[in-house]
Amino acid sequence: MEEMEKCKSLSAPGPHGVLLVLKPEEFTEENRNTLKLILSIFGKEAFKHSMVIITHKKEVTRNPHLRQMIEECGGRYHEMYKQGSDHKELTEKIEKMVEENEWRYLTSNEETTHDTMTPKAQRLNVVLCGRRGAGKTSTANVILGQTESSPKSSSSSVCVKREGEVCGRPVTLIELPALYGTPLTQEEVMRETFHCVSLCDSGVHAFLLVVPLGPITDEDKGELETIQKILSSRVNDFITVLFRQDNIPVDKTAVKFVEQNADTKQLIKMCGGRYKIFDALKIVNAKQTTELVAEIVKMMDQNRTCYTLYMYMEAKHQSELDQNRRIKDLEERIRNMSQGAELECSSTECIRVVLIGKTGNGKSASANTILGRKEFESKPSTDSVTTVCKKAVGKVDGRTVSVVDTPGLFDTTLSNKDVQQEIVKCVSLSAPGPHVFIIVLSIGRITQEELDTLDLIETTFGPRAGMFCLVLFTRGDDLENESIQDYIGNSKIAKLKKLIRDCGDRFHVFNNKDKTNHTQVTELLKKINKMVSMNKGSFYTNDMFQEAEAAIKQKQEAILKEREMEIKAHMEKLKVNHETDMEKMKSKLEEERLKVQEERQLREKMLREREEAIRKEHEDKEKAEKEGRELEDKKRKEDEKLKKEIWDTEKEKMEKEIKTHEIKLKTLQREKEEEYNMRMEKLRKEEKDREEQLQNQERKFDQLKLKQEEEIKRREKEEDERRKKEEKVRQEWQSKIEEAEKGQTDLQEVMRREKEAWEEQLKKERDTQQEEERLRRQKEVETLGEQEEKQRRLREQFEREREQDRIKMEESEEQRREIDQKERDRIEKHFEEKRRELTDKMTMQQEQWERERREEQERRFQENVNRGVEERLRLRKLEETFQEEREEENRRKEEEDKVRREQEEKKLKEMKADYERKTKEKKDKYEQEARRHAEEMNNFKEKYENDIQKLLDQLEEEKEKLRQKHKEECDRLKDQYGDNEKALTDKMKELEEKQKEEIENMTTVKGIAKQVVNKCTMQ
Incomplete structure (x- = not known):
């Protein structure tokens, strides 16, 4: 857990993702629980930011715990074991996960935060x-x-x-x-x-x-x-x-x-x-x-x-991959080149040829003739067509031939040094080394430069390079019927014959125009094979080239060491002379510098005094002008103060008038308001009287209405009493009838008739009462309608009168307002005219004062400007004069310094050039002598090695002859003295001892010869 906390702090403020690197075959339920416990450090959403990395090949579906872990991670996983697995794919998956999480990162408080x-x-x-x-x-x-x-x-x-x-x-x-x-x-x-x-x-x-x-x-x-x-x-x-x-x-x-x-x-x-x-x-x-x-x-x-640093690591990894890819490509190319070289140019089968010659002699054409195809660009030209070494391989008469074409010697566009450096590369192109250097000459006029080609080759590749040289003449068609041997024999150029002798009398001729003549190529190969046989199958190697360079360098170092003391002494002498001259020059320069410095200080003092005088004069003038400006400012302030007091008085007067007009206007407005209030009070009183009259009428109408209702109630009460009385009479008659029914029928009939008469009378009375009631009700309704109509007319009349009063009151109010507004407008207009008059008067006065003040300021400003301009012109003239004098002085000093520096630099350059020239002459002289001595020693060494080799060959031949002679003598003696074995044995021992002494003597002679060669080499 501590390590996880440390990991969390290293990825502050929090990781965007967690990669779970798992091995499928070793992932168990216990591992899954442990992993969940560890991820709990990052909060509940840790699995949303997690991805499984599988490092070993196994089916994901075979391990249920791994499959469950991948599901908890949202199905995100990546297989790293696959060949060619791209890190870019993993990066894209991580970026996709981060984008899905909206760039949030994990924190320890179980919540995610935006990145x-x-x-x-x-x-x-x-x-x-x-x-x-x-x-x-x-x-x-x-x-x-x-x-x-x-x-x-x-x-x-x-x-x-x-x-x-x-x-x-x-x-x-x-x-x-x-x-x-x-x-x-x-x-x-x-x-x-x-x-x-x-x-x-x-x-x-x-x-x-x-x-x-x-x-x-x-x-x-x-x-x-x-x-x-x-x-x-x-x-x-x-x-x-x-x-x-x-x-x-x-x-x-x-x-x-x-x-x-x-x-x-x-x-x-x-x-x-x-x-x-x-x-x-x-x-x-x-x-x-x-x-x-x-x-x-x-x-x-x-x-x-x-x-991020992840980008750097990714780029570095990509760079390493690219570099490894390039290394593999180079190794593959080298391997292919090595295999090709082994196949094409093995020491037993391939003949390696290097063509060297002057520009225009036909090297490229000869190379094409040897290969039997146009491999190299060839055309008549004064400039070299070939500027770098080029190699081509082909089959000639069943044998592999490697041809290297070199840039032309003594070219107009390339220096000899550049050409030599390029030709040296032919050794590596014809690895392990060329069998033959073919010096290409052209039939016709041969220049001195072409004759010096062998010297150039020996200078570049050492004196042993002549053993591997052959001269090839081109333009063989120019010989016509003359053979190449006759051409060389009849030549009056001694150096040409010497060149051919130095090349071991090896020469050949080519007609590059005759493409069908393959015999000339076959004969050339025979001559090359013969030369290779004479050289015992050897070829010019890079070791020989390095040995030649080392010998020359060693001799140069020896000569340089011998001359070191002389050079050192001469250098010391030159150094002492140079230092003496430098000391004299420094002393002289120091004296001139002190003199110039004194003159400069004197001139600067004069200029400072003059500048101080100008500055003091300017300050005095500034002080006087300042005092004058202060007096003028004081006077101007007093005038402004007086004008301000007048302005304040006028302002107070105008304010008093304004206040008086305001009071008058307020009084008039108050009177108008009081009059308006009185009229309104009268109108309200009249309105109130009409209201009271209307209320009285309504009250009377209500009383009448109430009285009618009471009358109706009284009549209804009387009607109820009458009905009750009739009911009572009816009941009495009914009782009587019932009692009579118990009596006689006649009486019953009488009673019935009396009842009907009574009912008839009762019906008439009821009809009469109903008619009276109807008439009464109709009369009451008509009376009530008349009262309501009268009340309505009174109300309408009241409303009309009130509306007329209201209209009259509004018209009166409107007239009053118009009158008041006209009066107010008149007063305000009068007041505004008065105020405008006062304001215009004050404004004109103020403008006049401002104009006078501005004119005064402009006048003073113009005076100051004119005075300043005059002063600046005067100061500018003084400054220009002063500056011209200073510039003249500086120019003169610069000219003097420049002349002095030029003289000093010229003397120093002359001394330095003389010193360098003498040093270079000495160095070139010693280097030339060292190289000449080294070349002489190499020639001497080569000569002595050849002589010693011949002596050793003669010693070997003599040794072989003696060994054969002793053998023949032993055989003869054995045949002659076969019976005398002891004498034969003694004689054999004597002969063997004699033979051993002779061999020891030969070995001693050989050792002495080697010592002589080594001694000569050291010298």
Whole structure:
């Protein structure tokens, strides 16, 4: 758990993803539970940020615990065991997982937080880089709006981290120390760079390369190249060039310089075309800071990520893969070339030929003739068609032939030194070494340069190279019927014959125009094979070339050592003479310098005195003018004070009049309001009387209505009593009838008739009452309707009268308002005219005062300007005179210094040139003598080696003859003295001892010969 906490702190503020590296065959339920416990440190959402990495080949479905773990991780897994597994695929899966989690990272408090490296976040991580003195600290101050100074950033070699808020965003600024041209080692530079990147928690959003506005220096370019070299080319997507200028506005001139200067254009191109011109001394400049932040945010949107150490590791890994791929390709090519060389140019089958000759002699055409095809470009030309060594391989008469064509000697376009250096490469092209150097000459006029070709070959490849040379004449068709032997025999050029003798009398002729004549190639190969046989199958090797060079170098060193004391003595003598001359020159120059310095001090003193007098005069004049201006200012202030008092008096008077008019207006307005209130009170009283009258009428109507209702109730009561009485009578009659029914029938009939009569009478009375009631009700309704109609007419009349009163009152009020408004307008107009009159009067007075004051100021200003102009003209004349005198003095001093320096430099150059010339002459002389002696010693050594070899061959022959003679003698004696075995044995021993003595003598002679050769070589 402690290690996991440490891991969590190393990935602060929190990891975006967790890779679970698992081995399928060893993953158990217990491992799964342990892993879940460990992941719980990162909170509940740890599995959303996790991915399984499978390192060994096994079916995922076979292990249920592994399958369950993958499901808990959202089905995310990657197989690393597959061949050709691409890390890019893993990176894409991780980025996809991070995007699905909306760029949140894991924290310990069981919640996820948005990362600051996304465009949605707030914090910007910026690295300031640049050479020493580029102004990184001042630029950081402007960006952060701070005034801090960072001494470490300018002189030390450590990163400086600063934080602040810019445009509402928290910003982290890292000042990277200068990386180029510092005393730091390569390892320290890389460590400091990586430390700088690691200081940014989530990565670097932008690298700002701070460059002073002006010509680009090598340090600026070196700084960028160092960063690109350390952080890989991926960092180019995050770099912006920040051209720094101090207190100079960003105008078209600065932009034009940046966009048209070749160095700045190249620098900007290396950074993806991003740049910004920045004023590094204006601390408060929100506009340029806002634009810079917007530029960084725009770059973030384009990159959609930030630079991290993971990018560096990925780029480094890719670089290593590319490098390994290139190494494998080179190894494969070398292996193929080696196999081809072994197949084509084995020492037993391949003949390796090198063609050397002057330009235009037909080397390339001869090479094509040997190979039987047009392999090399060949055409008549005064300039060399072949400028570098070229090789071609072909089959000639069933045998492999390797031909190397070389640049033409004594070419007009290449120096002999360049040609020699290129020809030396033919040894490596014809590895392990050429069997023959073919010197190509042309039939006709042969120049001295062509005759010196062998000397050039021996000079380049050593004296033993002549053993491997053959002369080839081209343009054989020019011989016509003459043979090549007759051509050489009849030649009057002794050096040509000597050249052929030095080449072992090996020569041949080619007719390159006759493509069908293969015999000439066959004969050439026979001569080459014969030469190879004479050389015992050997060929010119690189060891021989190195041996020749070593011998020459050794002899040169020996001669140089012999001459060292002489050179040293001569150098000491020249040095002493040079130092003596230099001391004399220095003394003379010091005297002249002191003299010139005294004159200069005297002139400067005079100029200072004159300047002091001018300055004092100017100060006195300034003082007098200042006193005059003070008096004028005092007088002007007094006049202004008096005018101000008059103005204040007029102002108070006008204010009093304004107040009087305001009081009068208020009084009139108050009277009008009182009159209006009285009229309104009268109207309200009349309205109230009418209201009371209407209420009385309504009250009477209500009383009448109430009276009618009481009458109706009374009648209804009487009707009820009558009905009750009739009911009672009916009941009595009914009782009587019932009692009569118990009696006689006649009485019953009488009673019935009386009842009917009574009922008839009762019906008539009821009808009469109902009619009366109806008439009464009708009369009451008519009376009530008349009362209501009368009441309605009264109300309408009241409403009409009230409306008429209201209209009259409004018209009266409107008339009153119009009258009041007219009166108010008249008073205000009068008041406004009065106030305008006073204001115009005061304004005119003030304008007059202002005009007088302005005229006075203009007059004084013009006087001051004229006086200043006159004074400036006078001072300018004095300054021009003074400046001309100073410039004349400086010019004279510069001329004198220039003449003196030219004389000194001329003398120094002459002395130095004389010294160098003498030194070079001595050195060239000694080197030529050393090389000549080395060549003589090599020739001497070669001669003595050949002589000793001949002597050794003769000794071997004599030894073999003696051995044969002794054998024959022994056989003869054995036959003669076969019976006398003892005598024969003694004789045999005697002969063997004699033979041994002779062999020892021969060995002694051989050793003495070797000692003589070594002694001569040492000499």
